[in-house]
Amino acid sequence: MLCLLSSLLTCCLILASPSAALALDLSAPGRNDGQWSGDKPRVSIQLDQASPLVTATSGYHAKVSLINESDQETPAGSLQVLTNSFYTFLSRTDIQQWAEADEPIAVPNLLGEVDIAPIPAGGKTSATIDVPADQEQLKAMFSWGPKPLLFRYQTDKGHNVDLHSFLTRSSEGLQTAQTPPLQMTVVLPLSSRNWQVDQDSINTLLTHGVEDEDGAAGHGSQQGDKRADDGKDGKNKTNQDKTSQGNSGPDKNNTDKNNNDKAQQDKDAENKNPAAKGQKQADSGSEPATGKASPGGKDSESSLWPLTLDCKTKSERARLKAISDNSKLQVVADPLYQQALSVPAKTSGTMQPGAFDITGYAALGQEANYQAAGISPSLWSAQAAEQAEHKALGVQTATMPAYAWQGRGEWTLKALETARRQGYSRVIADSGVEYNKSTTVHTGKYTVPTSAGDVTILSAQETLTGLAQGKPSSKQALAETGEAGQLARFMAQSAYYQMEQPYSTRNVLVCLKAGASAQQINALMGAVGGASWLSLSSLDDLFSTEAYKSGDEALKSLPQESKLTDADASTLTHGLTQLAASRKDIERFTDSILATPHSQEDRSQAQPDRLSKNPSPKVDEGDAQSLAKQEAKVNRTKDGREWTSRLLRCQSRLALLALGKEGDVEERMGKASSAIGQGLLQGVSITPTENINVISETAKMPVTISNKLPYPVSVRVSSITDSMEIATSRFADVNIPARGEVQTTFNIRVATSGSTQARLTLQDRKGNNFSSPQTTSITSSLQISDKSGFVLIILALILGALGLWRQFHRQKDPDE
Structure with a gap:
């Protein structure tokens, strides 16, 4: 009326x-x-x-x-x-x-x-x-x-x-x-696309081994990293119900008794706020104390090594202050981002570590390729998210609800089942669930049954969310190309939604973008907070409201396709290929190049050398005395596999971020991952050999192999020429000490004068090349170099001279 x-x-x-x-x-x-x-x-x-x-x-x-x-x-x-x-x-x-x-x-x-x-x-x-x-x-x-x-x-x-x-x-x-105000829940995904890699510390680990990484450099923990890499069979060991009861806390050995006592006191003093330790400091307006993800130290369980994140930039400090100032803003944080802050931000929940793209993972359907790339489901499960959040807050008893945030694709039934199997019973959809501009606005909650259990979808209102994320409602809406016009339209649209059904109880979800600036956060929250027709709500309130749809009716509202674009699919596939190649290099080095107690035993199966009387190639050992002196100067673990295990866990961290929703990070993480594998394989090399001149039928060709890595390696050197007249022995097996070099020799056999090129390559213990070939020129000028040769030449000269003398001094026959 x-x-x-x-x-x-x-x-x-x-x-x-x-x-x-x-x-x-x-x-x-x-x-x-x-x-x-x-x-x-x-x-x-x-x-x-x-x-x-x-x-x-x-x-x-x-x-x-x-x-x-x-x-x-x-x-x-x-x-x-x-x-x-x-x-x-x-x-x-x-x-x-x-x-x-x-x-x-x-x-x-x-x-x-x-x-x-x-x-x-x-x-x-x-x-x-x-x-x-x-x-x-x-x-x-x-x-x-x-x-x-x-x-x-x-x-x-x-x-x-x-x-x-x-x-x-x-x-x-x-x-x-x-009339009753429209309930609105505004949520910010707190993650970053500014992750960097501390390449210097990776190089230090490659060249100095585990002891420098734990002691002088302090690059992270084997124990904590191992837990993150467990569960490669893809089976989740907990469910969300157990997670919500706080039964899956971090490893108790990782937090000392004093910290536990202090956490208990803080909990009582701060009304049992689960994030009290971090949130109390955040509320006081204190700034991040570090601009770099801590490499670890004694409490290396909280390490993000080798990841770094500059949290002390002016824009980042302003953004964190805006989050602290707007108490009704709901924040769902990447727990890795939280660990990079010395003062964790106030949060309402935690998301999958590294903002891993679960919807993209489900859409591709290439679980084996993700495993090969170093990403096991245990790395991004709800349990991993909770444990990482505990490390960020520095307490064991904090229980934050875990939300699976939407990635590049839509929340299809398959994607929901994938998330549920990893412990996520709550997901947030910023698009794709029953989007119809002609329907009236309703509460954004759906309860969907899946084969792995029920999943609650908190679905954003797309028009308002699009405007809040800086997207105009259409290309023709010219005033909405800027933030001021977008906010004006947001307020007008939300007012109309309330006027449309003034007496209906609804709770509308609005999702900001991950990179929202302090100005955007303050402007939106200030406008919404001052609107008489809106009332700010929380994620817990939204979760506890009655679902708009549930059961089979909710299933019908789900998108039937992931809508993963060809470009996004190509990006993910390329990333998987690159990451899998780097991980394969590390595993190959560990299994077939790194020296083990059985390396010598393996050589007994070597191929016989056809130019040697020995049935198998000779194995050249490094200087044992020099190696012993080397090892006496350092506190390095004797087990090189512990070192390469650390490298594998490092690669998994990089891979997790490379395949998250923030595409800007992918290239940096992919390059860093490839650098680890290449650094291992290029750490063992053949020193260029000078050209060789051969003046006899046999000779020796010396070859020097150097090892820049902190652990001994066992490799095979292959030599082959492109000539049948000038040939070398085929293989030589060598054991090279850490940061040392070994010289081996190849036999040269010459049948005629000439020249050829000998191509030298390094092979692993399975006979596969892993180095660039080095070429050495071999030139043959056959000369007589023994006494028997000279005797024959002198005898020939005497006989020749005698023949000439007889020719000139013989008497002619009268009949001639």
Whole structure:
């Protein structure tokens, strides 16, 4: 009835207003009037700042930029701000059409006007309009809700440009019926795309081994890393019910008794707040004490090595302060991000570690390839998330609900089953669940049965979430290309949703983007908190409300396809291939190159050397005395497999982030992962050999193999020539001490003079090449170099001389 009365009053005012004809004459409304031609310059309007809502005392304020996109100066003109104080939108279609400048609504009420000087070619000018609260047109608004707002720039020559936006009047100070506010839950996924890799510390581990990494460099824990790498069979050892009861805390050996006592005291003093230790400090406004993910130390269980994250930048400090200041903002944090902060942020829940892309994982259906890349399900399970959050908070008893956040794909039934098997009974969907712009807004909760158990989906309202994430409602909504216009539309849209069903109890979920800035957080939370028609809620409240749909009805609402784009699928596949190759290099080094007590035994199976009398190649050992002196100077573990196990766990950490939702991280993590495998294989090399000249039938070719790695290796050197007349022995097996070198020799057999190239390569114990070939030139000039040869030459000369003497001194036969 109220809407009908408003419409009738609007029509009467339009008919009575002398400016109605002018208001209806909207030449290319909302667009540049401008597809201007000839001598008409092209000008566009950009909304920089605008009041998101208007109260009885706020007035209206806006800042606009006018941009001359032509090569000629514009005439002088003015900027007007117009509205219709009595208009009420009747449908969401009307709102969208007005935003797209496709709805000819009269705007007879002038809120403010400023003069605009001529704008030079390619220039830009700004204009500010401040409308006081007692302005007549604002005071004339007797109904609350969204109103059409028009910014009109017109020149003295009659050219004009329009931009369509919204003004939302609050019910504060109006004599209107009070209705229950619309419940709104605003949630921020706290993760980062700025992860970096401490390549120097990886190089240190490659060259110094475990002892330097644990002691001097302190690069992380074997014990903690091992737990993260357990469960490679993909079986989850707990379920979400156990997780919610706090039965899966971190390893008790990792936190000393004093810390446990302090945590217990803090819990009592802070009303048993599960994140009290971190949140108390965050509330006090303290800044992150570190700009780098701690490499570990004695308490290496909390290590993120080799990952680093700069948390002390101005923008990051401001963002964390905005989170602390807005207490009703719900935060679901990546526990790895939390570990990078010395003061953990206030959170309402935790997500999968590294913001791992579960929906993409389910859509690809390549579980074996993920395993080969170093990503076992235990790395991103709900149990792993809870344990990582415990490490971040520094307590064992904190229990945060674990949420699986949507990745690149949609939450299909397969994706939900995948998440549930890893312990996630709650998921957050920022798109894809029963999205229909024509349906009324409802509570964003679904309870879906799966083969692994029920899953609760908290589904975001897509229009509001899109605007909150910086996306315009359409390409034609030009005012929504900036944050000010997006927020104005957000408030107008939310007000309409409440007016649409004023007495219905609903809880709407709005998801911010992971990279939301402090300014975006403060602006949205400030506007929503000040709106009389909205009431901020929590994730726990939303979770406890009655589901909008459940059972088979909820199943029908799920998307049937993941909608993973070809580009995203290609990105994931490429990442898997790169990561699997690097992990294979590490495993190959461990199994077939790293020296073990059985390396010598393996050599007994070696291929016989066809140029040697020995049935198998000779094994050259390093200088045992030098090796013993080396080992005496360091505290290195004797087991090289412990070292390579550390490298494998490091690679798994990199892989987890490389295949998360934040695509910017993938390239950096992939390169770092490849560098580990290449560093191992390139750590053993053949020293270039000088060219060899052979002057006899046999010779020796010395070859030096160096090992830059901190553990001994056992390899085979292969030599082959491209000539049948000049050949070398085929193989030589060598054991090279840590950070040492060994020289071995190859037999050369020459049948004729000439030259050839010997190609030398390193092979693992399985006979596969792993190094770049080195070439050595062999030149043969056969010479007689023994006494028997000289005797034969002298005898030949004597016989030749005797023959010549007889030829000249013999008597001729008379008959000749």
